[in-house]
Amino acid sequence: MKIAIASGKGGTGKSTVAANLACTLALSREVALVDCDVEEPNLHLFFPDSAEDVPVTTLVPEIDPALCTLCGECGKFCRFGALSVLKDRVLLFPELCHSCGGCSLVCPQGAIREVPRTIGRVACSCPLSRLTLVSGVLNEGEVMAPTVIRAAKMLAEGHPLILYDASPGIACPVIETLEGVDACILVTESTPFGLHDLRLAAEVVESTGIPAGVVINRSDGRDEETLDFCRERGLPILMTIPFSREIAAIQNRGGLICRDLPGWEERFADLFEAVVKIAGVNP
């Protein structure tokens, strides 16, 4: 079974929910936790351990100057500006390349071949006896987050139970994370921003046909607007985490409330049961 944790708005508590859920589940079963927020992965902070790195590469063009006639076709084709054909050479901007391979197809001279270039890595570790942590890390200045997410997901493939912690937003990295999941947990907070972005995220999961439910984090007990929205859209409330100094303090030192606060292990176990129910699959 594959569960994604997404939110729309950043900082609502995706990683908190993902880390606590993974830790709780690892008490009784094998679980793989994949950090798909590759521009700022943070799950390793909850589970410090030595990791093994696997590089992630994308293909970029390499031009054979002996064959190139500087005709300019590749530069005109590339809509990302990764190639600039000048009077005496072709200039490559590899970090702008989206690896579509089009330049090598349009080159009339066959002067372009594609070569791998490292854009990030996937770090794998086993911080708990039944927990595998797979973190995607996109190098600074790079744009191809979905490639690193795909690599991280691939490395976790085969585990019977996988949790994916998505990046904030609803753009390509989130869509890539949601690919192939059985259910999605949308983490929100009862603020105008939280509700605004929950609306967007709910639309995304709805259009992808993925069953979803909502976790309200930092609740001050006045969640009416969020509850109304969820009722309207048929999104079940899976869990409510109160706005509490005690919880924040545990979180801020990299602790897990399922381990450090009585009652929360049970609540995260219940969250899993609720997700299994909405997914309608066998865990």
Add this chain to the structure above:
Amino acid sequence: MIVGITARAAGTDAPVEQRFGRAPYFVFVDTETGKAESIENPLVDAAGGVGPRAVQMFSEHGATVVITGQVGGNAARALGMGGIKAYAYRGSGSVADALAEYTAGNLQLLPL
């Protein structure tokens, strides 16, 4: 010598555009004959990577000098490698005004 100037419209009377890659028009002036050719920039609404692509257009038109407001990092690298000099015009005048300032030697070279 061909001088390429970023502009808001076609022709030498058009106001100079401060942005390089996303300028609505490029006006290429041949300083020997005084002839001007205006090209509508197809990159105005492109998602990204406009700098290097704009430089390729300047290179194709044989420009060896660019007059614009400022250039980004990728464009600067492409201009530098392509041997195209870029001069800063920060005034509110026309393409012709900018060219006159350049000819008079009043414009600063942009660091590439």
